[in-house]
Amino acid sequence: MSQRTLLLLSQDNAHYQRLLQAARLPHLRILRADSPSEAEPLIGEAHILLAEPARAKPLLARAHKLSWLQSSYAGVDVLLGNDCRHDYQLTNVRGIFGPLMSEYVFGHLLSLTRHLPCYQEQQAQQHWQSHPYQGLKGRTLLVLGTGSIGQHIAQTGKHFGMRVLGVSRSGHERAGFDEVYQLAALNRVLGQSDVIVSVLPATRETHHLFTRERFEHCKPGAILFNVGRGSAIHTQDLLAALASGKLAQAVLDVFEQEPLPADSTLWSTPNLIITPHNSAYSFPEDVAQIFVRNYIRFIDGQPLDGRIDFDKGY
Known part of the structure; x- marks a missing residue:
């Protein structure tokens, strides 16, 4: 099985990196971009993104290998518009909020x-x-x-x-x-x-x-x-x-x-x-568990949990 590259695009990158490295997921190379300038040279290598939607949006056009984007949030509105590509699997966070x-x-x-x-x-x-x-x-x-x-x-x-x-x-x-x-x-x-x-x-x-x-x-x-x-x-x-x-x-x-x-x-x-959009925070421990379960499904070719229908918007 070929190696997949995951790019982290989140304010909690370091935390996600520790959690996912500890999970020892097979065939997964983990990269992180803590700023837009760091993301630019890495986005073309990414098969998978674990990302805050707003951080991912401006990079999608150059993510030529992208197959799956796991949002770290429930809301993925910014990725659903006609100005965004929809030729990949998009999943959000559900069941923890x-x-x-x-x-x-x-x-x-x-x-x-x-x-x-x-x-x-x-x-x-x-x-x-x-x-x-x-x-x-x-x-x-x-x-x-x-x-x-x-x-x-x-x-x-x-x-x-x-x-x-x-x-x-x-x-x-x-x-x-x-x-x-x-x-x-x-x-x-x-x-x-x-x-x-x-x-x-x-x-x-x-x-x-x-x-x-x-x-x-x-x-x-x-x-x-x-x-x-x-x-x-x-x-x-x-x-x-x-x-x-x-x-x-x-x-x-x-x-x-x-x-x-x-x-x-x-x-x-x-x-x-x-209140400043903080009624339910995406805690990295919870999101990482969702990503781990979905990654196993992804490499096994199974349907992903929390998959978004781009036409319905949820």
Whole structure:
């Protein structure tokens, strides 16, 4: 069997190199490029890339031997456009983000519903005052996207006694959900939902899924989370919904433009929480395990786990 060359293109290159060398994968030569200038002379040798998508994109045209790109992230949007080649196998990271995303969503949700920021302010002022709250039991959680991440969030919601609805392309039943609907039913289920969580990928169907018209169908007082892709929400229409009180609160980890510009109105919106796309980090130990399993499948000629359909976008 001929040797394959892997090129690492990540902020965690040194860590990945140690992990993969320790795995002693057969017939694999490992190279790393810690900067664009280092990548230029190496990209033509690479049969395989383990890469952050944005680092890989400008190099693809010169990766003449490329057969497979393993993304170190779940999101591979930048590699799906018409300006990119699609003549190789692209796989992303799946199955490891559910617990982290669930921690993020319910950490913020419990903080908001139990008024924890308010109590922190009161503590600084030595002010003793209780505020009424409603528990999560009996409230309705809507999760847009019913894959592994959505299922984990749904199961956590069930743990708190919530009614859990899902929306997906197929509408097929999934573990942890009381009911799952197709996208065409979204307006109807929004009116029932106290908490809305989008874990949707970036596709033609999900681009600006939430607009002013869509927000009109939301239940008054609803809380919106976006931990999927920023393109799912029309930013100006979200600001209008928050200003009018149509939405009580939004928690955003992803945005139409990242990093979020310093002059964005989102920063100063009082009922909006912003985090810098860190709800679920790709820990190298987890990604390396996925790569090792997929590499064995790759050299055996078996289908790769997490393979992206370039037409569907996921």
